[in-house]
Each structure stands twice: as structure tokens, then as C-alpha cells.
Amino acid sequence: MSDETGTFGGYGGRHVPDALKAPLEQLTEAFEEIALSDEFQTEFRDRLAEYAGRPTPLYHAKRLSVEYGADIYLKREDLLHGGAHKLNNTLGQGLLAKKAGKDRLIAETGAGQHGTATAMVGAMLDLDTEIYMGEKDVKRQRMNVFRMRLMGAEVNEVTRGGEGLADAVDAALEDFAKNVEDTHYLVGSVVGPDPFPRMVRAFQSVIGDEAREQIRDRIGELPDAAVACVGGGSNAIGLFDAFREDDVAFYGAEGGGEGADSDRHAAPLADGEDGVLHGMKTRVIDDDTDVHSVSAGLDYPGVGPEHAMFQAVGRCDYRGITDEEALDAFKELSMLEGIIPALETSHGLALAKQIADDHDTILVNLSGRGDKDMETAAEQFDLT
Template sequence: MADGEFGGYGGRHVPDPLREPLDELAAAYDEVRETDAFREEFRALLEEFTGRPTPLYHARNLSERYGADIYLKREDLLHGGAHKINNALGQGLLAKHAGRERLIAETGAGQHGVATAMVGALLGLETEIYMGKKDAERQAMNVFRMRLLGAEVNEVTRGGAGLADAVDVALEDFAENVADTHYLVGSAVGPDPFPRMVRDFQSVIGEEAREQFRERTGALPDAAVACVGGGSNAIGLFHAFRDDEVAFYGAEGGGEGPDSTRHAAPLASGTDDVLHGMKTRVLGDDVEVHSVSAGLDYPGVGPEHAMFRAVGRCEYTAVTDDEALAAFRELSETEGIIPALESSHAVARAIQLAEEGAHDSLLVNLSGRGDKDMETAAAKFDLE
């Protein structure tokens, strides 16, 4: 696999000044990740700092309602409230071993920014976060959490003031400060080695879930379901099942709402192009990027997901805001679990599959909890 290519997707489509630092990062990653010292430190901190393993939960009430066994991989119970800490911890340790003194990161919903700030505090690394202004406004509590943890948060106002713009600014910072800075990419996107590095650090999700499911049921699930923005939680779940007869379903933010406004999704509606140093599925500049969830508001997707789509390994579907909000409320009311709006897209897709009778057992990655989305939800629901 040359320069992290996935069936023609991925690679390193970067300007010359970034090629050498990316070569060095890839070499450091390939060397350090196999050492006993790194593996043991990472394993210990996953257990003691983040709270792994996370449980596999049988959503009995939801299962009874829809006639299929629905299981939730409870990444929402991790320290920080989302799966993001798995990758942040792995990359933070890699940066420390490589002698870097500073972490930078982009964030949309804020969960990756919070996770990076936590790891920066833990490891004693200076931390700076870039976040689109519109995302910072709707995720003000996460901005406060990052600052409380000692990180500097920069609100990006260029372009659409969203996640893609935050990535642009973070890449520029990285290019200017490669000597002492590690860019802690938050999803399975960007130039190699980031997509495979993020996948590897997130693969603990699927590895645990596979073992837990077999122990619980004596078999594997018929299908695995996850939300997809950049795609880190989904690829983290899918990777352990890649050679099994388990169907994959990715739920993107987008689709068509009741007002008939079309909100496109990269895998469902995009074209092959280069974005942020990778070849992948990308929405054009003339297409609106929107989701009720800030974490899915990205005009591209990880290159391994683009490959999965091309070869038919995973079915990707755009889930509307209304469908995600309905699932957000339904899981809260039926199971006593309030999911993140990102994860609600996966729950919505699982409910659709159960209603269709497509599978008897569904494994859903509940990638985050809904604390950060309370203001958005309160504006949508009248609960009086």
C-alpha cells in the first residue's frame, strides 16, 4: 500500500514542504507503535484514564419495539463522553515519544478538541485547537471545557466558518511549525499516515465489540452500523469485522428534510476529488454542507470509506436532521440513554433497518453522549 492508498483513494496529495514531515511521522508511527513500551503505556492508559473496556448493551426496549436485537457499543461512557479519546491518547503518546512539545487539532462538535485538550494536560504538552466560529457558537460548553483544560481555542471565521475551514487553518499551522508540533488529526482523514493511524487507534472499539458480542450471543452480529462524518468511529467499529460476513452501514448527515431542502452527503452525492491531502469522495464548492450535528458537517470523508463504497463493502445512506432528532428522542425515552446527535444518525439508520426486517441482530456504535447537544435539542423539542 503506497503512501496509505486504499484502492486508489487516500495517498499524500500535499505540497512539498509537508512531504518530509509526513514521511518522518509515518516512519515514527510504524516504528513506535510496535514497541512493547508504547503498547503497554497505551493499553494501561486506555484502561486507567479513559475507562476501557466500554460495555456492550442490549437495547431491550428498542429491540422489542422494532423486532430485531439492537446492541449498542457504549463509547458514550468513555472519559470525555465520546470515542475521540482513543485516538487522541494514541497520537498524543506518539507525539511525546517523538519529542514533540505542542499539539494542535481541529474540531467540529468539540469532542475531539476536548479529548485533545485532556491528553495535552495529561502529557504536559502545549495544546491549541482550531474550531469554526459557527461550531463554537453551537458548542459553547465544549469550548469552555477545552479552555478549562488549558488549551487555547481559536475560532475560525474564514469560508463557511465550519469544520473544513478549521482543518485548513490547522494544516497551515502544522506546515509552519513542524519542528515542534504534532497535528492530532481527529478523524480518519487527511494525507497518509493519518487515516490508517486514526483507524488503528480506534480499532479497539470493534475488537472489544467483536469479542463481547461472541461472548454474549455465541455468534457475530448480522450488521454493524455507525455514523460517518470523517469516519473515525465507523472505521474503528468496522475494522475488526472486515473479513466477517457482517454487513456494514454508514449513516451520513444530509438527505432531504420536510421543507424539501436537499442537504448532500459526500458518499451518497459526492465525486472523487482531492481534499485536505487525500483523494476521496468530496462535495463540490457549490453544494451546501449541513447537518444538525456539528461533527458530521464535513464536505469529504475518510478514504477507506470511499473505498468501501466503491467495492460495495458498506452501504452509506444520508440521514436527515429530522430522522436523527427523532432517534435522539426515542433512545432517550425508551432506554434512558441520551446519545450525541452524531450517534443519533446511526440509531436512526438501525431503526430503519430493523423496520425493513433486513437483519435479526444489529450492532450500533453509540459514539458519544448527548450532553453537548442539549441546547440544540431544547430548541427543537417542546417537552412541557
């Protein structure tokens, strides 16, 4: 767990310029005084049920289980409103921003799911919404760009650097520093300076809380292993948090890109080093690596500091999953179960397949659906 300074075994903290220190302290106070109150939590849970569609079901993927050689249970976050786990966090932060007197939301997005979920909440709560998205991601996630704009959000294409998620974060941070009085920066994952990693974890922990109860009701015990994809890592922390004190093995699937022999990947835990990125100390990819993943949501050069801590203490096994392995898993779940996963989620499925010989029962967080990735899939599998 983190202490009151927002550190995780030496990772995390607040490594920010002076201009952001006061706003972050104000946000911390609002989070601890408002978001953790019983009144806020009641409204948050009601909105999760009535607007977002919680609880999401637990599904025993029987045909996939036969194929993999272990019982595979899927936590169906793909069935949440918007098609991914992202709404849990945006709904929580949006409510907090509204109650704290902010009237504008900004956010970064890679695959577009977080941007879409932010646009949904901005529309519902009548908050002006502006999204920063790398030009590279805009091109490969056009449908989510259309959805954001349809719901009234302004989408800014970021053309600096590698035109990806990290560059979108930089642009959003610059906006936040200039507009702290009326703007809430709705960070999309368990990354950034404190209190963001703690705050996003709190809102995403509903995933694991539900899954823990559901699988115990279903099979009478806890799973042997819990698996999730890891970019920034919010869906994984959301699943893992409820099982952290249990005898349940944790596995995180990073974007291994073109493979171990390539310098094109997005696996800071498997192949990175300690460093400071976007206001936090964590594991980062060195500058000589071309940050790449077939999935835009994993295309990030860092990771949430709690994941860095989990790796350091041996609590979670993080592995890079190649683009090819993820695409194979994408196709397997689609053909065997009639469920089309997001390419990010497909990394977790591929890792579940790797560990199936070692565990009888595996819980996988199916963090998002694959509608947004159909153009990529059509090109890869010649479906046109």
C-alpha cells in the same frame, strides 16, 4: 487494507504541498517504528484502561429493540472518559507525539469532542495545546469550548468560509506547515494525507476488537450488521475493522441534512463525487452544495478514504440520514432506554431503524453522549 503508500483502492495517498512532504514522512516513520512496537502498545493499552476507562460495555437495548423490531446492541463509547470515542485516538497520538519529541499539539474540531479529548491529553502529558474550531460550531457547542479552555487549551475561532469543520482543518494545516519542528497535528478522524487514516484507524480499532469479543460472548455469534455514523468516519472504521473479513453487513449513516430534495446536506458518499480534499483523494461534496447537518461532527464535505474504498467495492452501504430522522432517534433512545446519544450517533440509530426488517441482530456504535447537544434538543422539542 492500505498498502505502504497509504492508499485504499486508489483513494487516500498524500496530495500535499512540498513543505508537508518531509514532516509527513517523519510522522510515518515514527508511527511505524514507535506506535506499532510492543512497548508502546502496552503503555497505550494501560492508559486506555486506567485513564480512559476501557473496556466500554456492550448493552442490549431491550426496549429499543422492541420498538425497532430487531435486537439492538450498543457499543457504549459514550461511557469513555470525555463522553465519546475520540479519546482512543488522541491518547494514542498524544503518546506518539511525546515520544517523538514534540511539545505542542494542535487539532481541529467540529462538535468539540475531538478538541476536548485533545485538551485532556495535552493536560495529562504536559503538552501545549491549541484547537481550531469554526465560529459556527463555537456558537452551537459552547459547553465543549468551556471544557477545552478549562483544561488549558487555547481555542481559536475560525471565521473564514462556512465557519465549520472544513475551515478549521484548513487553519490547522496552515499552522502545522509553519511549526513542524515542535508541533504534532493531532488529526481527529481517518482523514487527511497518509499516515493519518492508517494511524487513526490503528488507535480506534480497539472499539471493534472489544465489541467482537463481547457480542460473541453474549449471543454466541457475530451480529448480522454493524452500524455507525460517518463524518470523517473514525468511529465507524474503529468498529468495522474487526469485522472486515466476517459475514457482517456494514452500514454508514451520513448527515442527510434537510433531505434528498435539498442542497443542504453532508453526505459525500451518498451524493458526492471523487476529488482531492485536505491532502487525500476521496469522495467530496461539490461546491454547489451547502454542507449542512444538525450535528456539527458530521458537517464535513469529505470522508475518510477507506470509506470511499468500502463504497466502491460494495463492502458498506452508506445512506444520508435527515436531520429530522436523527432527532427522532435521539428522542427515542432517550425515552426508551434513558441514554441520551450525541446527535452524530443518532444518525446511526436512525439507520439501524431503517434496516431492522432486514437483520435480526444489529450492533450500533454509540459513539458519543448527547450532553453537548442539549441546547439544540431543547429548542427542537420545546423542553425549556
